[in-house]
Amino acid sequence: METKIFSQNQIDDAVKLLAQGDLVAFPTETVYGLGAIATNEQAVKSVYAAKGRPSDNPLIVTVSDATMMAEYAKEVPERAQKLIKKFWPGPLTLLLYVKPHSLPKAVTGGLDTVAFRCPNDELTHELISKLGYPIVGPSANTSTKPSPTTAEHVYHDLKGKIAAIINGGPTEVGLESTIIDLSVATPIVLRPGAITPEELSAALGEKVLINTGKVADKDVPKAPGMKYRHYAPSAPVVVVDDPKDFAHLNLTNETGVMALGKILNEIELPAANKFNLGKNLADADHNLFGGLRYFDDKPNIKQIFVQGFSGSEDTLAYMNRLNKAAAGHHYMPK
Ligand code: TXA
Ligand code: MG
Numbered sequence: 387m388e389t390k391i392f393s394q395n396q397i398d399d400a401v402k403l404l405a406q407g408d409l410v411a412f413p414t415e416t417v418y419g420l421g422a423i424a425t426n427e428q429a430v431k432s433v434y435a436a437k438g439r440p441s442d443n444p445l446i447v448t449v450s451d452a453t454m455m456a457e458y459a460k461e462v463p464e465r466a467q468k469l470i471k472k473f474w475p476g477p478l479t480l481l482l483y484v485k486p487h488s489l490p491k492a493v494t495g496g497l498d499t500v501a502f503r504c505p506n507d508e509l510t511h512e513l514i515s516k517l518g519y520p521i522v523g524p525s526a527n528t529s530t531k532p533s534p535t536t537a538e539h540v541y542h543d544l545k546g547k548i549a550a551i552i553n554g555g556p557t558e559v560g561l562e563s564t565i566i567d568l569s570v571a572t573p574i575v576l577r578p579g580a581i582t583p584e585e586l587s588a589a590l591g592e593k594v595l596i597n598t599g600k601v602a603d604k605d606v607p608k609a610p611g612m613k614y615r616h617y618a619p620s621a622p623v624v625v626v627d628d629p630k631d632f633a634h635l636n637l638t639n640e641t642g643v644m645a646l647g648k649i650l651n652e653i654e655l656p657a658a659n660k661f662n663l664g665k666n667l668a669d670a671d672h673n674l675f676g677g678l679r680y681f682d683d684k685p686n687i688k689q690i691f692v693q694g695f696s697g698s699e700d701t702l703a704y705m706n707r708l709n710k711a712a713a714g715h716h717y718m719p720k
Contacts, residue, residue, distance in 0.1 A: 390550040411526040413554025414505035417533035419523030427490035436547040438529040444495035448523035450514040472589040475506040477580040481567040532675035560672035578702035617711040619682040625716045627694040644677040645693040
């Protein structure tokens with residue numbers, strides 16, 4: 387299959403492909419998503435196949451607005467309405483009870499809940515509105531690889547496996563949406579993202595919990611995707627929590643370093659072994675996945691050291707993704 391690259395004035399062509407059950411990757415403000423019409427079981431199943439994704443890991447349902455969402459949710463609780471008013475369209479995914487029989491089982495993995503997302507992206511808004519149905523929207527990467535933040539990343543992973551990619555340029559945020567579970571007594575953040583627990587709590591006027599990801603073996607994890615290996619380049623990744631420790635690392639031609647520009651400047655390594663995360667945390671969010679992919683294309687790199695951040699809730703999303711990429715490995719000074 388030839389994978390077409392569509393520009394912003396080819397949305398109608400993309401709508402046609404989706405309507406006939408084909409897969410089209412689309413831009414969002416977080417990362418690129420892999421779209422299929424959510425009401426067509428065959429189309430949804432082919433998303434799992436293209437990504438190589440385990441079938442018990444349910445898919446996000448991407449809607450054009452809250453009205454579309456209401457057709458597939460069992461009910462829209464007041465909490466959801468508050469969050470929609472404040473954060474949609476935007477990088478927040480709401481977990482609600484699904485309206486029975488409104489979506490194929492392949493979407494929810496057989497769960498009684500469904501994750502709804504309304505991205506802040508004009509092209510994707512037009513796409514879903516014209517289609518008239520929601521599209522599933524997992525990140526458009528091969529399962530276990532870093533999520534794609536450019537159309538080129540999507541092409542790299544999925545060329546020949548999907549019908550088209552809508553090129554909307556690099557994504558803004560760079561990390562996937564915050565997921566909040568509203569199907570439980572106390573709202574709980576299942577995946578940290580650009581919208582922090584603090585902001586959610588303020589909008590709701592009540593406490594929200596944060597999922598630490600630690601579930602007993604016998605438990606079914608609340609966000610099934612959280613149990614799989616993720617964001618992993620081929621070379622092992624090590625988190626460096628204190629920037630001062632970059633001076634103590636054993637750096638060779640086979641090590642890669644990802645850090646803010648001011649820290650990289652102090653490190654003596656060939657330019658190709660360094661990846662600049664930018665000037666601040668927001669830049670680092672934006673560039674993290676791109677950096678992991680950059681080193682993945684360099685087979686001579688045998689280990690990647692990546693700067694960690696701490697000190698505020700804003701660092702939760704970045705550290706969540708980086709810890710997964712590093713499988714929990716942190717540099718320990720002697
Ligand atoms: O920013 C984003 O959310 C991106 C863009 C493309 O919209 N999408 C995204 O989808 O990150 P994905 O599939 O890569 O991650 C969705 C996560 C997975 O960990 C999945 O297990 C969880 O959401 N999830 C989906 N439906 C769920 C459900 N019914 N219950 C619990 N977790 C669910
Ligand atoms: Mg993903």
